Amino acid sequence: MSSMQDKVLMMEIRNIPLFKVNMPPETMDALRSTLYSGYITSGPKVIEFEQKLGDFICTRQLLCVSSCTHAIELALRAMDFGPGDEIISSPLTCIATNMPVMVFGARIRWADVLPDTGNIDPASIEPLITPRTKAIIYVHWAGNPANIDAINSIAKKHGLKVIEDAAHAFGAEYKGSKVGLHSDFVVFSFQAIKHITTGDGGLIVCKDAKDFERIKALRWFGLDRERFKGRDELRWTLDIQEYGYKFNMNDIDATLGLAQLPYIGGVLKTCRRNGRFYDRELADVPGVTVLRQEESANSAYWLYTLLVDRREDFVDFMKSKGIATNIVHTRNDTYSCFKDFKEDRPLPGLEEFAKRYISIPCGWWVVEDDAQYIVDAVREFFR
Numbered sequence: 033m034s035s036m037q038d039k040v041l042m043m044e045i046r047n048i049p050l051f052k053v054n055m056p057p058e059t060m061d062a063l064r065s066t067l068y069s070g071y072i073t074s075g076p077k078v079i080e081f082e083q084k085l086g087d088f089i090c091t092r093q094l095l096c097v098s099s100c101t102h103a104i105e106l107a108l109r110a111m112d113f114g115p116g117d118e119i120i121s122s123p124l125t126c127i128a129t130n131m132p133v134m135v136f137g138a139r140i141r142w143a144d145v146l147p148d149t150g151n152i153d154p155a156s157i158e159p160l161i162t163p164r165t166k167a168i169i170y171v172h173w174a175g176n177p178a179n180i181d182a183i184n185s186i187a188k189k190h191g192l193k194v195i196e197d198a199a200h201a202f203g204a205e206y207k208g209s210k211v212g213l214h215s216d217f218v219v220f221s222f223q224a225i226k227h228i229t230t231g232d233g234g235l236i237v238c239k240d241a242k243d244f245e246r247i248k249a250l251r252w253f254g255l256d257r258e259r260f261k262g263r264d265e266l267r268w269t270l271d272i273q274e275y276g277y278k279f280n281m282n283d284i285d286a287t288l289g290l291a292q293l294p295y296i297g298g299v300l301k302t303c304r305r306n307g308r309f310y311d312r313e314l315a316d317v318p319g320v321t322v323l324r325q326e327e328s329a330n331s332a333y334w335l336y337t338l339l340v341d342r343r344e345d346f347v348d349f350m351k352s353k354g355i356a357t358n359i360v361h362t363r364n365d366t367y368s369c370f371k372d373f374k375e376d377r378p379l380p381g382l383e384e385f386a387k388r389y390i391s392i393p394c395g396w397w398v399v400e401d402d403a404q405y406i407v408d409a410v411r412e413f414f415r
């Protein structure tokens with residue numbers, strides 16, 4: 033077959049997914065060893081995973097948990113969130129950012145988002161603050177850090193707690209340090225398609241040592257397992273001061289995470305290479321708007337979101353080229369489960385963003401030739 037025929041064939045069978053599970057080949061040996069070690073719940077592997085994650089983010093005040101959703105619930109519990117309290121949140125995120133609020137019978141006030149990033153608009157937060165407001169929660173959309181300083185300074189002025197939902201943003205940086213170090217609580221997800229996966233799993237980083245100690249106990253029935261290390265017979269003899277949850281990570285999940293951590297540098301490098309390539313190559317395409325990054329932010333490019341005209345036709349066209357696209361998350365304020373939080377207040381930034389946003393493949397599986405192919409397809413559609 034001639035090389036031209038090869039090329040035609042390659043184009044015909046191209047199939048570029050939006051997400052792909054990363055599972056290094058050596059995972060199986062590590063997993064086998066944990067599975068037959070005689071210890072599979074939270075134990076030495078979780079401790080080792082936490083140590084290595086701490087080295088990566090540069091903090092010791094972090095805890096592995098069963099999911100990012102549970103990490104948010106734990107953060108809310110640690111601030112004694114409850115009925116009558118209010119939280120200001122971004123509507124443009126995974127439902128997992130907002131659903132934990134429902135557990136506490138509290139109220140969500142929807143902030144607007146910036147139409148050029150999809151991140152929460154700090155200017156829309158302050159007018160929503162009432163004497164009942166207790167916290168602000170927001171996502172770093174696509175892994176692109178929001179204006180963390182602006183949000184923290186509003187929170188400080190009004191005595192509010194902040195939860196950064198960094199489920200998209202593992203490895204992202206803000207002002208030269210890793211996302212994770214800037215707010216009261218920062219939560220990450222290790223769910224199947226994240227930069228690091230443990231199947232399901234999450235991480236919470238606490239700024240305050242008291243929050244850290246409390247959450248360490250809350251994640252496992254109100255008991256800090258480390259206190260009983262090697263003295264398991266004492267575990268149930270001491271008083272449990274407050275009820276907790278079964279939100280711990282187990283050693284099987286931590287083994288998966290440990291097998292992946294050595295690859296995170298390469299994953300981030302490829303995602304950033306692809307993301308920056310799109311930033312450059314798509315900036316001047318009529319009908320396309322590339323998103324802005326905050327000054328001093330270094331996106332993790334978990335997603336590559338762009339704004340496009342004629343979105344439905346664009347999606348069909350990309351599909352015909354074997355390129356997966358998706359909006360990934362729908363604005364939360366339109367779901368019936370959040371109907372009690374509906375207000376007659378315009379969210380113009382969200383309206384503008386929601387009409388045109390779409391994500392294209394940019395992860396570690398997108399090789400340079402694929403990225404060029406994707407750029408060519410976008411250009412072809414808008415020609």
Ligand SMILES: Cc1ncc(COP(=O)(O)O)c(C=O)c1O
Pocket residue numbers: 098099100101102125126128129171197199200220221222223232233234
């Ligand atoms: C922004 C955001 N927050 C939270 C979550 C929930 O993560 P988990 O599945 O680990 O609970 C996700 C999951 O994709 C997410 O995208």
